[in-house]
Each structure stands twice: as C-alpha cells, then as structure tokens.
Amino acid sequence: AQSVTQLGSHVSVSEGALVLLRCNYSSSVPPYLFWYVQYPNQGLQLLLKYTTGATLVKGINGFEAEFKKSETSFHLTKPSAHMSDAAEYFCAVSSGGNKLTFGTGTQLKVEL
Amino acid sequence: EPEVTQTPSHQVTQMGQEVILRCVPISNHLYFYWYRQILGQKVEFLVSFYNNEISEKSEIFDDQFSVERPDGSNFTLKIRSTKLEDSAMYFCASSENPLVNEQFFGPGTRLTVL
Numbered sequence: 001a002q003s004v005t006q007l008g009s010h011v012s013v014s015e016g017a018l019v020l021l022r023c024n025y026s027s028s029v030p031p032y033l034f035w036y037v038q039y040p041n042q043g044l045q046l047l048l049k050y051t052t053g054a055t056l057v058k059g060i061n062g063f064e065a066e067f068k069k070s071e072t073s074f075h076l077t078k079p080s081a082h083m084s085d086a087a088e089y090f091c092a093v094s095s096g097g098n099k100l101t102f103g104t105g106t107q108l109k110v111e112l
Numbered sequence: 113e114p115e116v117t118q119t120p121s122h123q124v125t126q127m128g129q130e131v132i133l134r135c136v137p138i139s140n141h142l143y144f145y146w147y148r149q150i151l152g153q154k155v156e157f158l159v160s161f162y163n164n165e166i167s168e169k170s171e172i173f174d175d176q177f178s179v180e181r182p183d184g185s186n187f188t189l190k191i192r193s194t195k196l197e198d199s200a201m202y203f204c205a206s207s208e209n210p211l212v213n214e215q216f217f218g219p220g221t222r223l224t225v226l
Contacts, residue, residue, distance in 0.1 A: 034214060043116075043203060044155070044217040051212065090155060098168045098210060099145070099157040 002027045002093045006103035014111050019063075019078040021106045023091030026072065032094040033074040035065055038105075039087045047089075050074065061085070086110045114138045116218035118204050124224045125194055133189045133221045135204030144187045145205040145215060146179065148172070155203065161187065194225045 007022040025031055032051045036044040048059025055067040061084075065076045074091060088107050092100040117136045125131050137144050146158040159169040161179055178190045187206075191198055201222050205215040 036217070043219040044205075046214045046216070049214050092155075094210065098143075098160045099170070100147075100155075100215060101157065102155040104154045 002031065002095055002101045004091050004093050004101055004103035006091050006106050008106055009104065010107045010109065012109040012111060013081045015083055016080050019076070019081045019085065019108065021076040021089050021091075021108065023065075023074045023076065023103060024072050025074060025091070025093045027093055027095055029095045033065075033067060034092040034094070034100065035059065035063070035074075035076050036090045036092060036102075037087050038090065044090065047076070081108075081110045083110050083112075116204055116206055116216050118202075118218040118221050120221060121219065122222045122224070124226065127196055127225055128193050131191050131194055131223065133191075133202050133204075133223070135187045135189070135206075135218055136185050137187055137204065137206030138208075138216055139185070141206035141208050141216075143167075143207040143210050143215075144179075144181070145207075146189045147203045147205065147217075148200040149203065149220075150197075150200045158189075158202075191223075194223075196225050199223055199225045 003026045005024045034049045035047040047063050048057050050057050050067045058064045063078045088105045090105045091103040094100050119134045144161040147155050149155045157170050159173045160167045176192045180188050201220045203220045204218040207215045
C-alpha cells in the first residue's frame with residue numbers, strides 16, 4: 001500500500017521568499033515520487049520526478065525536491081517565489097508501476 | 113509538444129443517464145489511466161489500461177464504470193447510470209512506460225450530475 005501526506009493545505013509566501021512544500025510518503029517498495037502543479041481550470045503538469053539515482057532532482061520553473069529515504073520525505077523547494085507560482089501543488093507516489101497515489105494538495109499563495 | 117486531449121471540457125447530465133468521456137492519449141503511449149477529482153478533494157485513481165485490458169482498478173471503479181479503446185487513438189470512460197456523487201473532474205493520463213516515464217495528464221472533463 002502507498003500513501004502521501006502533504007502538510008499544510010495552504011501556504012502563503014512573499015514574492016522573492018523561499019517556497020517549501022512538504023510531502024511525506026509511505027510505500028512498501030522503493031517509491032517513484034512526483035510533484036505536479038495545477039493552475040486554475042487546468043490539468044496536472046509535471047514539475048519533477050524521482051525514480052532512481054540522484055536524490056536531489058531539479059524540475060521546471062526553478063523547483064527542486066530532495067528524496068530522503070530516512071525521513072520518507074520528498075519536499076519541494078524554490079529559492080525565490082514568483083507571482084506566477086501561485087497554484088495548487090500535488091505530491092504523488094507510485095510503486096514503480098501503475099497508479100499514482102496523490103496527496104491532498106497544497107495551495108500556494110504568493111503575495112507582493 | 114504532444115499532449116493528451118479530452119472532450120468535452122464540461123458535461124452536464126441528469127442522474128441515471130449514461131455518459132461517455134473521451135480522451136486522446138499521446139500517440140506513442142501504451143499505458144492509459146483515468147483519475148477523478150471531486151471538488152475540493154484530492155485526485156483519485158480510477159483505472160489503468162494496457163494492451164487492451166484493465167491492468168488495475170480502484171474500489172471506486174465499480175460495475176457502473178467501463179473503459180474502452182475503440183480505435184487506435186481514443187480512450188473512453190463510460191459511466192452507465194450516473195449518480196450525484198459522480199460529479200467531479202475526470203482526468204485522463206497516458207504514459208510511454210510507467211517504469212521510467214511520467215504520466216501526462218489531459219486538461220480534464222468536468223462532469224456535473226443533476
């Protein structure tokens with residue numbers, strides 16, 4: 001069985017500030033981990049993924065995430081928030097195969 | 113850049129009616145999925161499809177649901193007799209190889225059951 005917990009359903013940051021969105025996972029096998037972003041009235045767009053290899057993965061739009069097996073975490077960060085980053089972010093886990101199991105999402109608000 | 117497309121973008125139906133949601137996956141992809149997102153809730157897996165058969169389905173995917181790949185390009189989700197609680201955004205996704213590639217999502221179909 002697999003599951004994802006995203007701490008904080010709403011996160012608010014100032015423009016230019018660090019973005020940190022938290023994700024913890026549970027998986028009985030080595031996980032594949034993903035971050036997707038959803039802009040209003042749009043589908044899910046992949047930001048980045050971890051499958052194997054380097055634990056620090058870089059994605060689009062300046063985002064990155066680090067897989068920490070000991071902490072069962074895959075937190076998403078961006079050094080400097082931009083207004084265009086305002087969206088909902090979903091962490092997801094896959095047990096190397098089929099379905100994605102998503103977290104409940106974190107709504108990111110960026111303020112001037 | 114290739115993308116997954118879905119039609120219609122919004123479907124309104126009466127309770128008890130049948131609906132068919134359509135998806136065109138990315139052309140060289142072999143694995144297909146349906147997910148749904150009830151308003152304000154998380155995205156939930158419904159079903160995966162490979163080699164013309166269901167490879168996995170969730171508890172949500174009961175006998176009222178079916179999927180089909182009627183031709184070489186379309187992938188459909190049918191809900192036989194819709195209920196109020198079927199109201200949700202339905203996302204189609206496809207993948208070339210889920211062991212190494214991510215799933216690409218379509219823009220979704222918003223289904224409203226009245």
